[in-house]
Amino acid sequence: MNVIMKHPLFFLILTLLLLISCLGGYDYLHYCINVRSGISSNQIHYVSKAVLTKRQYSQNGWYYDGHDWAYVRWHHRLTGTHTINGVQYHFAKNGKQTLPYxxxxxxxxxxxxxxxxxxxxxxxxxxxxxxxxxxxxxxxxxxxxxxxxxxxxxxxxxxxxxxxxxxxxxxxxxxxxxxxxxxxxxxxxxxxxxxxxxxxxxxxxxxxxxxxxxxxxxxxxxxxxxxxxxxxxxxxxxxxxxxxxxxxxxxxxxxxxxxxxxxxxxxxxxxx
Missing domain, CATH: 3.40.80.10 (Peptidoglycan recognition protein-like)
Known part of the structure; x- marks a missing residue:
């Protein structure tokens, strides 16, 4: 253990983790690894209407209740305009997508x-x-x-x-x-x-x-x-x-x- 702690790479990794923690903690690390790589951002969760009124979510990705769509990132519904998989999407203040049809x-x-x-x-x-x-x-x-x-x-x-x-x-x-x-x-x-x-x-x-x-x-x-x-x-x-x-x-x-x-x-x- 002492040998590992003395290795220069150990301190570099430790510094990086501390920086990530200051910028946003585990959620940001999870976002960097999963959302930006596309692992979790492309999931679609088929849910009840009540789920789209929640304040926080345990998983990122699309949520669909049969009528409305929302996109969750950092455990919260997106608002405003965002590009996802090459397509521009618009979300209202309540986080529900404004459909282009x-x-x-x-x-x-x-x-x-x-x-x-x-x-x-x-x-x-x-x-x-x-x-x-x-x-x-x-x-x-x-x-x-x-x-x-x-x-x-x-x-x-x-x-x-x-x-x-x-x-x-x-x-x-x-x-x-x-x-x-x-x-x-x-x-x-x-x-x-x-x-x-x-x-x-x-x-x-x-x-x-x-x-x-x-x-x-x-x-x-x-x-x-x-x-x-x-x-x-x-x-x-x-x-x-x-x-x-x-x-x-x-x-x-x-x-x-x-x-x-x-x-x-x-x-x-x-x-x-």
């Missing part, structure tokens, strides 16, 4: 409908409805037929930029085949419209939702990159080419509305 829960599946299995955070999958249906019509159809058709996504976007939540993010949706479904905490359908102003609202919500969820689940903001082991945002066309299926969405509909694949990739990476 509006959510409608009218067509949300019950706990007895669909799957409650947790998905692995590997892909965000982008779809379009595939017919002339609006976002609201697509959401209503999924609500009515999720179990009988065994088909639905977590969200449907449309009807002037509304985000219809069908099943909580983080759960397996039935939208792209077994392997894709198990590895996609979020799948998003885009409803159709022939009105260009309405499309612009839909498209902005579609991209904002994908970016928002990719940041939360620590999924890269890249579109259709690599093979099945490459994390990122994927189109249903990519899923058909690399995993299973014969779908080509959402590129046909987007092209008709004036948005190329390159534009979509740019907007997902950079936002608006």
């Amino acid at each position: 509006r959510v409608n829960y009218h067509y949300q599946l019950s706990a007895q409908q669909g799957s409650n299995q947790r998905a692995h955070a590997k892909y965000i999958i982008l779809h379009d409805i595939g017919n002339a249906g609006s976002g609201r019509e697509g959401a209503a159809f999924m609500k009515a037929t999720a179990d009988s058709n065994q088909a639905y996504t977590n969200f449907v976007v449309g009807s002037q930029g509304t985000v219809y939540q069908i099943k909580r993010p983080g759960t397996v949706a039935w939208g792209a085949g077994t392997t894709a479904n198990a590895n996609a905490p979020v799948q998003i359908e885009l409803g159709h419209t022939t009105n260009q102003t309405n499309f612009a609202a839909d498209y902005h919500a579609y991209v904002n939702l994908a970016r928002d969820m990719a940041g939360k689940y620590n999924i890269p903001l890249t579109l259709d990159r690599g093979g099945k082991e490459t994390k990122g945002i994927k189109s249903h066309l990519w899923v058909s080419r690399h995993l299973w299926g014969d779908h080509h969405d959402p590129y046909g509909y987007l092209k008709r509305r004036g948005v190329s694949k390159q534009q979509l990739a740019h907007d997902l990476k950079n936002g608006f």
